[in-house]
Every structure is written in structure tokens, then in C-alpha cells.
Amino acid sequence: xxxxxxxxxxxxxxxxxxxxxxxxxxxxxxxxxxxxxxxxxxxxxxxxxxxxxxxxxxxxxxxxxxxxxxxxxxxxxxxxxxxxxxxxxxxxxxxxxxxxxxxxxxxxxxxxxxxxxxxxxxxxxxxxxxxxxxxxxxxxxxxxxxxxxxxxxxxxxxxxxxxxxxxxxxxxxxxxxxxxxxxxxxxxxxxxxxxxxxxxxxxxxxxxxxxxxxxxxxxxxxxxxxxxxxxxxxxxxxxxxxxxxxxxxxxxxxxxxxxxxxxxxxxxxxxxxxxxxxxxxxxxxxxxxxxxxxxxxxxxxxxxx
Numbered sequence: 408x409x410x411x412x413x414x415x416x417x418x419x420x421x422x423x424x425x426x427x428x429x430x431x432x433x434x435x436x437x438x439x440x441x442x443x444x445x446x447x448x449x450x451x452x453x454x455x456x457x458x459x460x461x462x463x464x465x466x467x468x469x470x471x472x473x474x475x476x477x478x479x480x481x482x483x484x485x486x487x488x489x490x491x492x493x494x495x496x497x498x499x500x501x502x503x504x505x506x507x508x509x510x511x512x513x514x515x516x517x518x519x520x521x522x523x524x525x526x527x528x529x530x531x532x533x534x535x536x537x538x539x540x541x542x543x544x545x546x547x548x549x550x551x552x553x554x555x556x557x558x559x560x561x562x563x564x565x566x567x568x569x570x571x572x573x574x575x576x577x578x579x580x581x582x583x584x585x586x587x588x589x590x591x592x593x594x595x596x597x598x599x600x601x602x603x604x605x606x607x608x609x610x611x612x613x614x615x616x617x618x619x620x621x622x623x624x625x626x627x628x629x630x631x632x633x634x635x636x637x638x639x640x641x642x643x644x645x646x647x648x649x650x651x652x653x654x655x656x657x658x659x660x661x662x663x664x665x666x667x668x669x670x671x672x673x674x675x676x677x678x679x680x681x682x683x684x685x686x687x688x689x690x691x692x693x694x695x696x697x698x699x700x701x702x703x704x705x706x707x708x709x710x711x712x
Contacts, residue, residue, distance in 0.1 A: 411458035411471070411478050419472070423465055430459040538598035543591045545604045548573070552612035555579045556622070556644045556669050565590060565603060573605060578620070578670035581609040614642055620678030621668045627687040628656065630696075641682055643667045650682065660684040 412419050415429045437452040439445075461480055462468045470476045477483055544566050550559070558577035564570050571590065579585075584606050591601025616623050626641060636654030640647050643664065650662060661681050668678025689696070 409454065409458075409478065411461050414454050414458035415462065417462075423463070423468075426459070426462050426468075430455065430463065434459075536596040539595040540598045541592035541594040541601035543601040543604050545606065547606050547608060548575075549608045549610065550575065550579070551610055552615055552617075553644050555581070555607065555609040556617075558670075558674070563605070566592075571603075575607070577674045579607055579609070580617075581607065583607045615644060617669060619669075620671045620676075622678065622680045623683065624680065625683045625685055627685050628652065630686060630688060633657065633684075633686045643680055652684075656684055656686075658684060658686045 412421070415426060415433065417426055417429050421429075433455045434452070437448055437455060439449045439452060442448040457479075460467075461471055461476075461478065467476070467480070471478070474483055546563060546565075548561060548563060550561075554575060556578065558579070559575045561573050561575060562570055563573055567590075571587070573585065573587065575585075584604050587603040587605065589600045590603035593600050614624050622644065624642065626639075628639065632639060632652060633656050634654065636652045636656065638649050639652045641650045641664065645667070648664065648667070650664060652662075653660075661683050664680040664682065666677045667680035670677050
């Protein structure tokens with residue numbers, strides 16, 4: 408809850424004339440008729456007007472300073488029975504109090520804030536209320552690695568109670584946000600509904616890892632496969648493919664499978680998959696292999712480091 412003195416840019420010891428002067432200056436700068444279509448300026452103008460409604464009236468200001476009402480004009484007593492202490496209560500921004508209409512007349516001329524065509528609603532009885540878009544609502548959705556890469560459909564329950572099928576596009580990434588237009592809170596005064604914002608959380612995979620649009624995986628090969636090469640089966644997100652393994656392949660060798668990575672460009676293109684080889688020796692001691700290596704090493708010494 409923002410301090411109304413800070414909102415108007417005045418000290419707590421400011422006189423009523425100083426408060427009025429500060430409000431006149433801000434109202435001239437922030438009035439929606441001067442800044443048509445600027446939602447941020449309009450929101451700030453509302454806060455400034457609400458602050459002046461509270462502080463521009465000496466009695467209300469005194470109650471606020473004494474802690475009898477809060478910055479929204481509500482009574483702070485625990486025995487208060489609801490309602491608002493804004494006085495007279497029809498106007499949510501309090502333009503009927505503290506002579507705000509007189510200030511608008513001074514700034515913009517007589518009749519400027521009443522009647523008229525476009526601009527900001529609520530300054531006069533003849534203006535139509537402005538359409539306000541409804542708030543967005545945020546959701547979170549968890550996905551497996553393959554679901555994010557290949558795309559899928561998930562069902563979520565909205566705050567409205569409605570259940571909705573959500574299409575997860577291929578190539579979706581961790582912490583990516585999907586927008587479902589018009590599935591948020593209802594708008595006001597005929598304004599359009601807000602949107603549903605769905606933040607994706609992709610679980611790590613024990614086999615694959617993603618770097619940009621490329622996918623990486625580690626693959627163990629036997630000693631004979633490393634020496635002789637050949638065709639080996641490699642896992643991909645879609646399933647499995649056969650890959651040609653070159654002879655004399657060492658641990659750390661990186662092979663590429665073109666077009667087996669993550670989809671991008673709306674699924675029209677795919678990155679690559681990189682396979683990182685690791686030579687794995689037999690789990691159990693093999694005496695024949697040991698004797699062969701000893702004999703071979705004596706005849707073919709080489710530097711490994």
C-alpha cells in the first residue's frame with residue numbers, strides 16, 4: 408500500500424495549499440485526455456487522484472495521520488462494519504471529494520471533464536465507462552524431456568473451473584511460457600478477457616541433455632567396437648537409429664546425427680544430436696586380454712598423454 412504523501416511527492420508537514428499545488432501539477436501531466444491510450448500513465452493518474460482525495464480533504468487527512476483510516480480510506484478500527492471511509496462512496500477514485508472537479512476545470516477548462524467524447528471515463532455522469540482488459544492468470548505445467556522435444560497435448564484445469572487441452576509445440580524449452588489468449592479473468596465494462604500464461608518445467612533426462620537446438624548423449628562402446636568400428640544402435644528422442652562407428656574410435660570422440668535434435672522454426676527445422684563415445688572395458692578380469700595387451704604393447708608402444 409503506497410504512502411499517499413509519497414504518491415503526491417510532498418512531505419507529511421505540507422500545507423493543504425502545497426498538496427493542492429502538487430496534485431494540480433501531476434494531474435496536468437498525467438490526465439488521460441493528455442495521454443490517450445497509455446495504460447501505465449492512466450494507472451498512475453488513478454493513484455495520484457486517490458491520494459489527493461485522501462489528503463486534499465483536511466478531515467480525511469487528519470484521520471489518516473491519526474491511523475483511523477488507511478491509504479485506501481478504509482477504517483482501521485477492528486469494529487468497523489465494512490464499507491469505505493471515502494465519504495459518500497460512489498466514485499472509487501474520490502473525484503467528488505477535495506474539489507477534484509474544480510481542479511480539472513481549472514486545468515482543462517469548464518466542461519472538459521464532463522460529457523465529451525473519448526478520454527477517461529468517470530469524471531462526469533455522461534461518459535461511458537472505459538473498457539478494461541481482465542487480468543492474466545499464471546499456471547505451471549511439468550513435462551518429460553521427450554514431451555517437450557516432440558510436442559504433446561496436456562489437459563489443465565483453469566481457475567474458472569473449465570478444463571482445457573493445451574498443445575505443447577515441438578521444441579518447447581524449460582521455463583518457456585505459453586499464452587492462451589482470452590483464458591484469463593473476465594474484463595470490465597465490456598473489455599476483453601485476460602490471458603492464461605502457462606510456464607513449462609521440463610524434467611531432466613537420464614540419457615539426453617539439450618544445448619540450444621542440439622541434443623547430446625553419452626554412449627558406451629566395447630573395446631572391439633572401438634578398435635574395429637562398424638554399425639551400432641544409438642538412442643534418439645524419437646526411438647533408435649543405426650550409426651556408423653569409425654574404426655579406432657577413442658573415448659571422447661563426438662559423432663553427429665544430422666537433424667535428430669530439437670525442432671525449431673515452428674517445427675520446420677531440427678538441430679543435430681551429438682553422440683559422445685566412451686570406451687568401456689569388460690567388467691570382469693580377462694586373462695587372455697591381459698596377456699594379449701602385454702604382448703601387443705611390447706611390440707607397439709605409443710604415447711597416450
